[in-house]
Amino acid sequence: METPLSDEIDDVARARRFRAALDHMHGPLFAVLDGGYFDDLEDELADADISGRSLFLKGGDENMRRDGPWLVPLNNRRAREQIEELVLGKPCAVFWLCPEGEQALWRHLRTINEIRIPDERFLADDESSDLAIKYERVLFRHWDPSVLSTFIPLLTTEQLVRVFGPATAVLINSPSGPKRALRPKDLPKTPRGMLVLGADQLSALHADRRTAYCDRMSSILKTMAPEQTAGMTQEVLNERILRYEASGNQLGLTQERSLSIWGFLMLSSGDRFESQPEIQQFIQSGPGTPDENVEILLHQMSRLVDSMEEVG
Structure with a gap:
């Protein structure tokens, strides 16, 4: 193309x-x-x-x-x-x-x-609570x-x-x-x-990152899966993106590239991939890391589609 x-x-x-x-x-x-x-x-x-x-x-x-x-x-x-x-x-x-x-x-x-x-x-839950806030150390x-x-x-x-x-x-x-x-x-x-960071800053950071993530992923998925995303409103697509992120994280996916591939595979399969045990097992226990395995899966699916087109 x-x-x-x-x-x-x-x-x-x-x-x-x-x-x-x-x-x-x-x-x-x-x-x-x-x-x-x-x-x-x-x-x-x-x-x-x-x-x-x-x-x-x-x-x-x-x-x-x-x-x-x-x-x-x-x-x-x-x-x-x-x-x-x-x-x-x-x-x-x-x-x-x-x-x-x-x-x-x-x-x-x-x-x-x-x-x-x-x-x-x-x-x-009550922001006016006098209870001391507990903090944790995280990677920045x-x-x-x-x-x-x-x-x-x-x-x-x-x-x-x-x-x-x-x-x-x-x-x-x-x-x-x-x-x-x-x-x-x-x-x-x-x-x-x-x-x-304060609690209000943490909430704002989550919201900003979620919006930015959805914007980036939306642009990628509209390019990768134009037919599947054509009839979706932005709100519906964003909901899908966040759901795919959650299911991808559960499988061990950590990089945006691999999460975008997972989103594409989910859209292309009508959301059936996440319910197939053999797919889950390959991503989690395949030859490489989960991020590497989902790329392998994409290449395998692409070769399968190409071979079917040649036969047709």
Whole structure:
């Protein structure tokens, strides 16, 4: 299928805007890449002769470290151009400007790998309750552009200072175009301790992320399954998207790409896939991870359809 000319123009314009925004970040520039988008980012960076440091220390879960955040200094034109190409192809990086250099930014970003949020199991239904809020530590995926772009607008001044640390700017290449946040001048010193979100911020974050997720997934599924989505209202499609996300998560799917494939398979099967034990077993216990297995399943289904068309 040929790509419509308008889509090609949009992609060119989006790339031009992103590169222009990156050009305006003067000083030591760094990318934090999401390892989950690569087979083995550490090896790929080494093969390209680009230095990179994991924001997770060795000694823990190696799969989590491999698929986690990697700090890459963009200290030469070649490294920057190669990372730009990766980012324009998939939403896999956040860019930071840090005059204090790589070590200062690496130390800081490690301190925001986890944040404290209200434990929703213990939140009182009555917002005026005097009961103390219980908090839990969770992973903060600040290297995920979709997470950070919805997160930053919700922060108080003190929280914003905690996120920026020694950095002076952050650039996110979102689907709607590049978004840049600048560290306001004359802010107080970076507070010590973990970043803490309030209950109202957590609720707003959930709502914003749900809306953004539905928008992204809706665009993908309308392209992948035009016939199945043609008669649906946006409200109905959003309900399906959230239901497919929940059932996909239960099967072990963690990446948006694999969740979009699962959504396509569900739409194409009239929602029958989730009730077929052999499908569930293959995704959960197949040759690879659940995310890899659902891609294998898609390829197998595509080959089956192609062979049926040839016979017909």
